[in-house]
Amino acid sequence: MPFDFSFTPDQEAFRAAVRSFLEREVAxxxxxxxxxxxxxxxTVKRMQTEGYFGVPVPEAYGGLGLGKVGYCILLEELGRVDASHGTIVGAHTSLGTTPLLYYGTEEQKQNWLVPAARGEKLLAFSLTEPGSGSDSGAVHTVAERDHDAWTLTGTKIYVSNGREADAVIVMAGNDVKLGPNGGVTxxxxxKGTPGFTVGRCEKKMGLHGTSTAELLLDHVAVGPKNVLGxxxxxxxxxxxxxxxxRVSLGAASLGGMEAACSAAADFAKNRTQFGLPISEFEAIQFKLADMAMHIEALxxxxxxxxxxxxxxxxDPATWGRLExxxxxxxxxxxxCLASEWASEAVDEALQIHGGLGYIRxxxxxxxxxxxxxxxxxxxxxxxQRLVIARDVLTRGL
Ligand SMILES: Cc1cc2nc3c(=O)[nH]c(=O)nc-3n(C[C@H](O)[C@H](O)[C@H](O)COP(=O)(O)OP(=O)(O)OC[C@H]3O[C@@H](n4cnc5c(N)ncnc54)[C@H](O)[C@@H]3O)c2cc1C
Structure with a gap:
């Protein structure tokens, strides 16, 4: 079968619509x-109205039904304009709507997925804790069970959209002894459930439009309708x-690299030193060439x-182990590649801008x-490297 990497006319039309919306409304x-x-x-409200908070969600559940390819188109375009808006959409969509779509009951889909995809509710995802970051299976938030009733107690940190979200996907330990396989639910x-409150919001180096919040769970009573999967x-x-x-984050990084490369090329053509536009110097051209190679590969x-x-x-139940x-x-x-290439691209693009690149x-x-x-x-x-290496060591290439 031939490989076909082209976008459909509908996907191209979606990209054009998103690009013009973002240039007009967000930039x-x-x-x-x-x-x-x-x-x-x-701008988040405007994007919700456009359906941009439910791009991969099927139309039957209030989304645009454009799949992961459509969703990556959105994230790539967002990456070109603003990483904060990209993160707000990503935390809501990849991390908020995916668990509901893949694992939710019909009732949970109607309660949370449909309003989330229509842009009526904002979601967040909360796994990280003060003592559990990379070792994310070592959850300390406790989910105590009494027949059908559950009580959640613990502290979550660094939750994107945590301050604004209407509902949060929360990982809690139903049996700490069992660890990630069997011990986390x-x-x-x-939001508004008694005992569930927002704590401190972090000040950050970047992503200034996003909240990165602490969430406090103090004996939060939930029932079977809240158990996901x-x-x-x-x-x-x-x-x-x-x-x-991680794939949509790659798309956002791709957009960021495209914007950085274009800005650097434009600047280089217009900045004259030693009597020539700096774009005439090979040292500058090679930086642009490296960015372009990474963009193409990504x-x-x-x-x-x-x-x-x-x-x-x-439907995860239909997936084979190898798949x-x-x-x-x-x-x-x-x-992994996208984030490292993006960091490299913005660094080199900043270098091409000289002192101006360092100006706030x-x-x-x-x-x-x-x-x-x-x-x-x-x-x-x-x-990510551990995940990749473990797979290479067990399955081979
Ligand atoms: C702006 C922002 C937004 C975020 N949004 C969310 C969100 O919405 N929801 C959420 O749940 N979390 C979120 N996070 C948390 C984020 O996913 C974690 O910060 C990240 O997973 C790393 O965890 P940590 O900060 O505890 O670092 P640690 O796990 O303490 O790691 C510290 C260093 O040690 C390294 N390290 C750890 N273990 C190993 C190992 N086995 N081998 C080699 N190196 C290792 C790490 O790679 C890192 O370099 C967010 C964080 C930030 C800063």
Whole structure:
């Protein structure tokens, strides 16, 4: 069978619509948002109205039904304009709607997925704790069970959208002794549930439009309708969502690299030193060439992985073990390469801008601060390398 890497006319039309929307509505507010460090509520509302918070969710559940490829198109375009908006959409969609779509009951889909995809509710995903980051299966938040009733107690940190979300996917330990396989359960918890409060919000190097919040659970009473997937299988729920997240994060990094490369090329053509535009110097040209090579390679990687996830469908029960493993390896490869190439691209693009690149408020200075987190969140790149190496050692290439 021939390989076909082209987008359909509908996908191209979606990209064009998103690009023009973002240029018109989002680009003009980004510099001020970065300075004030405020959540961009009005542009988020506009994006929700456009359906951009439910792109991969099937139309039957209130989404646009454009699959992971459509979703990556959105994230790539967001990456070109603003990483904060990309993170808000990503935390909500990859990490919030995926667990509901893949593991939710029909009742849970109607209660949480449909309003989330329609943009009526914002979601967040909460795995990380003060004592459990990379070792994410070592959850300390306790889920105590009394027949059908559950009580959740613990502290979660670094939750993107944590301050604004209407509901949060929370990982809690139903039996600490069992560890990640059998000891962690996923819950969907509404804000406003007694005992569930937002704690401190972090000040950050970048992503100034996003909240990164502490969530406090003090004997939060929930019931069977809040249990997402099987009891004890929450770690699988989290990892499946992260597989989606890592590919979309790759798409956002791709967009960021495209913007950095274009800005650097434009600047180089217009900045004259030694009587010539600096674009005439090979030292500058080689930086642009390296960026272009990475961009080209990443385009294939991102959309290959997204199309693979689309082919696998949305019912984890139908996935074979090998298929699951190759999806996880692919997602880790995309995330790791994309985030490192993006950091390199913004660094070199900043260098091409010279002193101007270091001046607060220039787009490349913001992009430099925004890009760094992608090597850390959704699993650090050290953890991605462990995932990839373990798979190579067990399955081979
Ligand atoms: C802005 C932001 C947004 C975030 N959003 C969310 C969110 O929405 N939901 C959520 O649940 N979490 C979120 N996180 C948390 C994020 O996923 C974690 O910070 C990340 O997984 C790393 O965990 P840690 O910070 O505890 O670092 P640690 O796990 O303490 O790691 C410290 C260092 O040790 C390395 N290390 C650890 N173990 C190993 C090992 N076995 N081998 C080699 N090196 C190792 C790490 O790679 C890292 O370099 C967010 C974080 C930030 C900063």
């Amino acid at each position: 003009p507010i980004v510099a001020e948002m970065d300075e004030t460090e405020e959540f961009p509520a009005s 996923a819950f969907v918890v509404d 099987e009891v004890g299988k929450g770690f699988h729920v989290a990892m499946t969502a992260l597989d989606v997240g 385009r294939y990687l991102v959309y290959h992985a997204a199309a693979h996830q689309d082919r696998m469908g949305e 699951r493993q190759s999806k996880t390896r692919e997602s880790a490869i995309v995330k 408020g220039t787009p490349i200075e913001r992009a430099y601060r925004d890009a760094r987190i992608s090597e850390i969140f959704e699993g650090t790149n050290e953890i």
